[in-house]
Amino acid sequence: MSSALIETRNLSRRFKSGEEYIEVLRGVNLRVDAGDTISIQGESGCGKSTLLNLMAGLDHADGGEIFWDSKEISKSSNEWLATRRASLIGMVFQSYYLIPEIRALENVMLGGRISGKTENLVERAEALLQRVGLESRMSSLPATLSGGERQRVAIARAMISGPKVLLADEPTGNLDEATGDSIMDMLQELCDETGIGLVLVTHSANYAARMGRSWVLRQGILESDSD
Numbered sequence: 001m002s003s004a005l006i007e008t009r010n011l012s013r014r015f016k017s018g019e020e021y022i023e024v025l026r027g028v029n030l031r032v033d034a035g036d037t038i039s040i041q042g043e044s045g046c047g048k049s050t051l052l053n054l055m056a057g058l059d060h061a062d063g064g065e066i067f068w069d070s071k072e073i074s075k076s077s078n079e080w081l082a083t084r085r086a087s088l089i090g091m092v093f094q095s096y097y098l099i100p101e102i103r104a105l106e107n108v109m110l111g112g113r114i115s116g117k118t119e120n121l122v123e124r125a126e127a128l129l130q131r132v133g134l135e136s137r138m139s140s141l142p143a144t145l146s147g148g149e150r151q152r153v154a155i156a157r158a159m160i161s162g163p164k165v166l167l168a169d170e171p172t173g174n175l176d177e178a179t180g181d182s183i184m185d186m187l188q189e190l191c192d193e194t195g196i197g198l199v200l201v202t203h204s205a206n207y208a209a210r211m212g213r214s215w216v217l218r219q220g221i222l223e224s225d226s227d
Ligand SMILES: Nc1ncnc2c1ncn2[C@@H]1O[C@H](COP(=O)(O)OP(=O)(O)O)[C@@H](O)[C@H]1O
Pocket: 015, 016, 022, 024, 042, 043, 044, 045, 046, 047, 048, 049, 050, 051
């Protein structure tokens, strides 16, 4: 079997709460191969964002291992992680996290600047914004965009460095149902077109069912959704 793009083995993470520790992840095994579409559901506070942050190398586990393309990352420097992350992982969040002071196009370009992928950056950012249906809003500031439009900008930003996997943490969580549906359709189309994998954290059973594999995070362990 070829190596996974991202793999976690027996991953654990706990947080201190007062005098005690809360065991949030208690042995998570998850494998993401090229082109996989995977959903993760679970009650609020169960550790879904914690898991995505660990997979993205933005947090350190207390136990277990995380592999990017077969390399175990726990001892890697932040600099190495940032460089590798840029070409492997794009992230999309519930709250978009756009920079409010700069225009949509510049927000998308920033994704490429951070990763050092600056060749034809303006053209690539414009093409992505066009692809997500925002050709007329490229010079708009985030505050003047609707929630769905902001999420489209955030998706374009996540894709500018050509990642192999998108980690999407409740990307429709702040949107009304119709807008959420259109964002989900767009994410799936983009992943189909490009072969990018998608790990989707969602509270929607409908969206989860659209992914190739569905997991539920329960008491710190991933269970198959059909169990
Ligand atoms: N940096 C942190 N410090 C302390 N507790 C945290 C931290 N991050 C998350 N937690 C706790 O870990 C649990 C899981 O959080 P989170 O991963 O955000 O859940 P979910 O995304 O499933 O809603 C929650 O109880 C949360 O309060």
